[in-house]
Amino acid sequence: MTEDKDTSISIRPVCIDDAGFLCDLMNCPPVLQSLNEVPTGLQDWADAIREWNSDEDEEDYIILENGTSIGWLGVNGFLNGDKTVYLKMAAMMPNRQRHGFGTCAIRELMTDLKRRGFERMILFTDQDNLTAQACYAKCGFRIAESLVETMSNGKDIQRYRMESCLSY
Numbered sequence: 001m002t003e004d005k006d007t008s009i010s011i012r013p014v015c016i017d018d019a020g021f022l023c024d025l026m027n028c029p030p031v032l033q034s035l036n037e038v039p040t041g042l043q044d045w046a047d048a049i050r051e052w053n054s055d056e057d058e059e060d061y062i063i064l065e066n067g068t069s070i071g072w073l074g075v076n077g078f079l080n081g082d083k084t085v086y087l088k089m090a091a092m093m094p095n096r097q098r099h100g101f102g103t104c105a106i107r108e109l110m111t112d113l114k115r116r117g118f119e120r121m122i123l124f125t126d127q128d129n130l131t132a133q134a135c136y137a138k139c140g141f142r143i144a145e146s147l148v149e150t151m152s153n154g155k156d157i158q159r160y161r162m163e164s165c166l167s168y
């Protein structure tokens with residue numbers, strides 16, 4: 001998939017060699033803050049990748065810009081049996097955010113999921129995360145519900161559930 005004549009955005013499945021990249025990404029202070037997450041270590045990511053790779057309910061992808069890792073997309077719900085999957089994670093390196101690359105990568109993921117017969121995608125995002133909402137809106141997501149959720153860092157956060165139909 002091409003963003004402009006010089007930039008190629010693509011996604012590929014996560015592999016064990018991505019532990020270092022995911023550790024770097026998920027310990028960037030702005031990313032931790034946006035996601036209300038807590039710091040993690042390299043071993044946490046190696047363990048997580050091994051778990052994902054043996055979990056048929058989950059798929060994780062690295063976002064590549066001209067072959068260089070710049071982000072992570074995580075999807076689960078594959079075993080629900082209702083043709084609905086969940087975007088459990090979308091995170092880009094801070095200096096690669098707001099270039100349209102997240103939109104490009106999520107659209108590529110959604111095209112693949114649609115081709116595989118999935119009909120609906122759901123996600124949860126913070127109400128004050130306007131960049132994420134703008135990105136998801138461009139991918140066809142609409143707000144379906146407002147709720148409060150207790151996050152990993154213990155904060156109670158106002159959240160939206162957003163949904164997108166994959167069959168349009």
Ligand SMILES: CC(C)(COP(=O)(O)OP(=O)(O)OC[C@H]1O[C@@H](n2cnc3c(N)ncnc32)[C@H](O)[C@@H]1OP(=O)(O)O)[C@@H](O)C(=O)NCCC(=O)NCCS
Nearest residue numbers: 034090091092097098099100101102103125130132134135
């Ligand atoms: C959320 C995230 C994955 C989106 O990816 P991205 O590559 O930055 O998103 P895009 O550049 O494709 O789209 C963002 C859009 O938001 C717009 N935007 C940015 N700030 C905005 C604001 N304050 N109000 C409204 N729109 C805003 C941008 O202009 C852009 O739209 P445009 O391309 O039409 O100009 C990425 O920003 C990220 O990793 N953020 C930190 C982690 C995070 O919050 N993840 C989401 C958890 S639900």
